[in-house]
Amino acid sequence: MPKVSAKRQITLPANLCNELDIQPGxxxxxxxxxxxxxxxxKEKGAAKGIMKHIKVKSDMTDEESLQSALHDRH
Structure with missing residues:
Protein backbone atom coordinates (compact mmCIF):
# COMPACT_ATOMS: atom_id res chain seq x y z
CA MET A 1 0.00 0.00 0.00
CA PRO A 2 1.46 3.41 -0.96
CA LYS A 3 2.37 5.82 1.82
CA VAL A 4 2.65 9.59 1.76
CA SER A 5 6.29 10.69 2.00
CA ALA A 6 7.60 13.57 4.12
CA LYS A 7 7.35 15.71 0.95
CA ARG A 8 3.64 14.74 0.60
CA GLN A 9 4.45 12.57 -2.44
CA ILE A 10 2.62 9.34 -3.29
CA THR A 11 3.97 6.54 -5.45
CA LEU A 12 1.25 5.11 -7.67
CA PRO A 13 1.24 1.29 -7.82
CA ALA A 14 2.62 -0.03 -11.13
CA ASN A 15 -0.41 -2.27 -11.74
CA LEU A 16 -2.76 0.73 -11.53
CA CYS A 17 -0.53 2.80 -13.81
CA ASN A 18 -0.49 -0.05 -16.33
CA GLU A 19 -4.28 -0.40 -16.14
CA LEU A 20 -4.77 3.32 -16.76
CA ASP A 21 -1.85 3.70 -19.19
CA ILE A 22 -0.12 6.26 -16.96
CA GLN A 23 3.50 6.62 -18.08
CA PRO A 24 6.42 8.51 -16.50
CA GLY A 25 6.03 12.18 -17.40
CA LYS A 42 -4.91 14.43 -17.42
CA GLU A 43 -6.14 14.21 -20.97
CA LYS A 44 -8.96 15.86 -22.83
CA GLY A 45 -12.30 14.49 -21.62
CA ALA A 46 -10.77 12.27 -18.91
CA ALA A 47 -13.00 13.66 -16.16
CA LYS A 48 -16.13 13.96 -18.28
CA GLY A 49 -17.95 10.99 -16.75
CA ILE A 50 -16.71 11.56 -13.22
CA MET A 51 -17.61 15.23 -13.18
CA LYS A 52 -20.70 15.24 -15.41
CA HIS A 53 -22.89 16.55 -12.57
CA ILE A 54 -20.76 19.71 -12.20
CA LYS A 55 -22.11 22.79 -13.96
CA VAL A 56 -19.54 25.33 -15.16
CA LYS A 57 -20.07 28.88 -13.92
CA SER A 58 -18.59 31.19 -16.55
CA ASP A 59 -18.21 34.14 -14.16
CA MET A 60 -15.77 32.13 -11.99
CA THR A 61 -12.39 30.55 -12.51
CA ASP A 62 -12.38 26.80 -13.11
CA GLU A 63 -11.21 26.18 -9.53
CA GLU A 64 -13.87 28.48 -8.01
CA SER A 65 -16.54 26.77 -10.10
CA LEU A 66 -15.42 23.29 -9.06
CA GLN A 67 -15.26 24.18 -5.38
CA SER A 68 -18.69 25.84 -5.56
CA ALA A 69 -20.22 22.81 -7.26
CA LEU A 70 -18.71 20.41 -4.76
CA HIS A 71 -19.93 22.55 -1.87
CA ASP A 72 -23.46 22.72 -3.36
CA ARG A 73 -23.70 18.90 -3.37
CA HIS A 74 -23.68 18.75 0.46
Whole structure:
Protein backbone atom coordinates (compact mmCIF):
# COMPACT_ATOMS: atom_id res chain seq x y z
CA MET A 1 0.00 0.00 0.00
CA PRO A 2 1.46 3.41 -0.96
CA LYS A 3 2.37 5.82 1.82
CA VAL A 4 2.65 9.59 1.76
CA SER A 5 6.29 10.69 2.00
CA ALA A 6 7.60 13.57 4.12
CA LYS A 7 7.35 15.71 0.95
CA ARG A 8 3.64 14.74 0.60
CA GLN A 9 4.45 12.57 -2.44
CA ILE A 10 2.62 9.34 -3.29
CA THR A 11 3.97 6.54 -5.45
CA LEU A 12 1.25 5.11 -7.67
CA PRO A 13 1.24 1.29 -7.82
CA ALA A 14 2.62 -0.03 -11.13
CA ASN A 15 -0.41 -2.27 -11.74
CA LEU A 16 -2.76 0.73 -11.53
CA CYS A 17 -0.53 2.80 -13.81
CA ASN A 18 -0.49 -0.05 -16.33
CA GLU A 19 -4.28 -0.40 -16.14
CA LEU A 20 -4.77 3.32 -16.76
CA ASP A 21 -1.85 3.70 -19.19
CA ILE A 22 -0.12 6.26 -16.96
CA GLN A 23 3.50 6.62 -18.08
CA PRO A 24 6.42 8.51 -16.50
CA GLY A 25 6.03 12.18 -17.40
CA UNK A 26 2.23 12.03 -17.84
CA UNK A 27 0.26 14.72 -16.06
CA UNK A 28 -2.42 13.78 -13.56
CA UNK A 29 -5.19 15.84 -12.00
CA UNK A 30 -6.27 15.42 -8.40
CA UNK A 31 -9.31 16.70 -6.57
CA UNK A 32 -11.34 16.02 -3.43
CA UNK A 33 -15.04 15.20 -3.63
CA UNK A 34 -17.12 13.85 -0.76
CA UNK A 35 -13.99 13.43 1.35
CA UNK A 36 -12.27 11.21 -1.25
CA UNK A 37 -9.05 12.04 -3.09
CA UNK A 38 -9.36 11.21 -6.78
CA UNK A 39 -6.46 11.13 -9.23
CA UNK A 40 -7.07 10.97 -12.97
CA UNK A 41 -4.76 10.95 -15.95
CA LYS A 42 -4.91 14.43 -17.42
CA GLU A 43 -6.14 14.21 -20.97
CA LYS A 44 -8.96 15.86 -22.83
CA GLY A 45 -12.30 14.49 -21.62
CA ALA A 46 -10.77 12.27 -18.91
CA ALA A 47 -13.00 13.66 -16.16
CA LYS A 48 -16.13 13.96 -18.28
CA GLY A 49 -17.95 10.99 -16.75
CA ILE A 50 -16.71 11.56 -13.22
CA MET A 51 -17.61 15.23 -13.18
CA LYS A 52 -20.70 15.24 -15.41
CA HIS A 53 -22.89 16.55 -12.57
CA ILE A 54 -20.76 19.71 -12.20
CA LYS A 55 -22.11 22.79 -13.96
CA VAL A 56 -19.54 25.33 -15.16
CA LYS A 57 -20.07 28.88 -13.92
CA SER A 58 -18.59 31.19 -16.55
CA ASP A 59 -18.21 34.14 -14.16
CA MET A 60 -15.77 32.13 -11.99
CA THR A 61 -12.39 30.55 -12.51
CA ASP A 62 -12.38 26.80 -13.11
CA GLU A 63 -11.21 26.18 -9.53
CA GLU A 64 -13.87 28.48 -8.01
CA SER A 65 -16.54 26.77 -10.10
CA LEU A 66 -15.42 23.29 -9.06
CA GLN A 67 -15.26 24.18 -5.38
CA SER A 68 -18.69 25.84 -5.56
CA ALA A 69 -20.22 22.81 -7.26
CA LEU A 70 -18.71 20.41 -4.76
CA HIS A 71 -19.93 22.55 -1.87
CA ASP A 72 -23.46 22.72 -3.36
CA ARG A 73 -23.70 18.90 -3.37
CA HIS A 74 -23.68 18.75 0.46
Missing amino acids: DEVESFVADGQLTIIK
